[in-house]
Amino acid sequence: MDFHVLELFSGIGGMHYAFRSAAVPGKVIAAMDINTNANAVYAHNFPTTSVCNNNIQSLTPEKIEKLNVNMILMSPPCQPHTRVGNRLDVDDNRSDGLQHICNLLPLCQGVQYILMENVKGFEISKAHDQFLDALRLAGYQWREFILCPTQFGIPNSRRRYYCLARKKEFCFDGGHILDDIPIEFRMGVIDGMMISNLLLPDNLIGPECYLPDKILSKRVWLMDIVTAEARKTMCFTKAYTYYSEGTGSIYCPLNKKEMDIVFAKVKELELSEESEALRLELLKSLKLRYFTPREIARLMSFPNTFEFPTETTNRQKYRFLGNSINVHVVGVLIKILCS
Known part of the structure; x- marks a missing residue:
């Protein structure tokens, strides 16, 4: 029928x-x-x-x-x-x-x-x-x-x-x-998918996607940070990029071992009360960024043919995707x- x-x-x-x-x-x-x-x-x-x-x-x-x-x-x-x-x-x-x-x-x-x-x-x-x-x-x-x-x-x-x-x-x-x-x-299980399968090329990532210095300094320890080999991200909500905690994962282009080394150095500097500027430079070397709306759409299994009208703002895109389905x-x- x-x-x-x-x-x-x-x-x-x-x-x-x-x-x-x-x-x-x-x-x-x-x-x-x-x-x-x-x-x-x-x-x-x-x-x-x-x-x-x-x-x-x-x-x-x-x-x-x-x-x-x-x-x-x-x-x-x-x-x-x-x-x-x-x-x-x-x-x-x-x-x-x-x-x-x-x-x-x-x-x-x-x-x-x-x-x-x-x-x-x-x-x-x-x-x-x-x-x-x-x-x-x-x-x-x-x-x-x-x-x-x-x-x-x-x-x-x-x-x-x-x-x-x-x-x-x-x-x-x-x-x-x-x-x-x-x-x-x-019959619908997808085998072996990692974050790397869903990422956009680096040349399509705009500067607005990278975490601002203030967020890096104050909120980075509250974030769920994933690398390309990860097989899980947090649930992305309509408040993604607006609130730092519990609204979705952050992407780091380094491999997990490299990322952990940088975070260990940052922790050491915090314990020794070294300059905040040095800690910030280390955090910036991680190149942490938000997932783009296209990448979140892919995580939610929308096809690449799905598009937002040109007048849709990034804030609206994140809200709409956060309210949608897989x-x-x-x-x-x-x-x-x-x-």
Whole structure:
């Protein structure tokens, strides 16, 4: 059968790329998001898809029926379920869109397949319970997962909650949240990928990517620093480059042994209270830099054909990518959903 997809909370189109990656028959009919800048990125990459700049609460069963879709892919806002968002859960108005979808699902008989992604932590929320209640009432079967791209050989840590729901039985057991995909579907593991496979050439790295002296002096010990041979990076968030700690990894072009030697010298100078200028020169010799938006897009499995419009600022690029999904992981899950 052909799958006709409605993409909700569509952002920059990660679910659309995942659907393409899954290589199942069908197409994305329409996408909906309230962020006009994200919609501009989506339309730039998918000019033939209808992109609706609307609040999700404007959706009705009649509108969904008119679109003639049988699949919904969605990644609702995660902030209600994060520490930074104060974990307000259903009391956060950013949960309203998902609650509206929960109310619609029992009324949308034509929707046979659903994939939903959210942050780890969603699985213990009231919103999660409401979502499963809506699936049950609408006659869906579902399977839940918490997965990380590193399980698929991708050198990026981004643990996320996923729910697959459909109106026919699955061929594997559920009843609890799975921490791996069933063995019969483990065809999507990428072997041997390192950071070096994803880096841009040095001549494409602009001076704005290198850490400023102030950050090197004051914040470098708080950072997760990786080298080309690394097989893991931190989760990149929308605050990458804006905050130093816990928002994503920093890249060092030296090998790990060379890097460790420099850091040992810096530590010695700190203990001996030598001049700050000398410590700074040593830190600058590391050539530490932020990952570029293109490199982060690659870590999140976006194809090289993905582009930002020229008017998109670097700050916006990092925010959009930090709010998006890992395309490869979701592509594998769409294959399972459609099997």
